[in-house]
Amino acid sequence: MKAYSQGDVAGTDVAKYAAAQALSATKRDLSELRSQGIVTTGEPAHDTSVDELEPDKKVPYAKLTDCLDSTGWKFVYAKSQKPVDMPTNRLVRYVTEVEAEKWGNQWKIVTVTPQQRTC
Structure with a gap:
């Protein structure tokens, strides 16, 4: 959440917890948001x-x-x-499928696949 709130992974632990597709997708998302001058406030809740x-x-x-x-x-x-105007039909609670691997002593998220269905 720190990376999204500042619009960059610099100075965060993102690479400690994410790798492969998950890390590259996060960097790509942040680059796109940064190019539009967008950051986030607050944080999402998770039920995993x-x-x-x-x-x-x-x-x-x-x-x-x-x-x-x-x-x-x-x-x-x-x-x-x-606030950024968001689509009115946007899902605010949705299922995300996640894959993780343990690299040495650290678990890393390697894929994150949002689903177009509510939870």
Whole structure:
């Protein structure tokens, strides 16, 4: 959330917790938002469940399902702090499928796939 609130991963721990597609998608999202002068305030809520856990693989693996509630997470223009107009049909609570791998002693999110369905 720190990266989104400042519009950049610099000075955050994003790379400690995300890798591969998840990290590149986050950087791409932040670049697009930054080009529009947009940052976030607040933060989303999560309700996460572990669907699959394979700790004995060469690279331990987990598949999770997260209900992301973005009600308290707002997009604003950085300079004015005015809210960004969002589509009225936008899902504010939606399912996200997540894959994680354990690299050394650290679990890292490697994919995040938002679903177009409410939770």
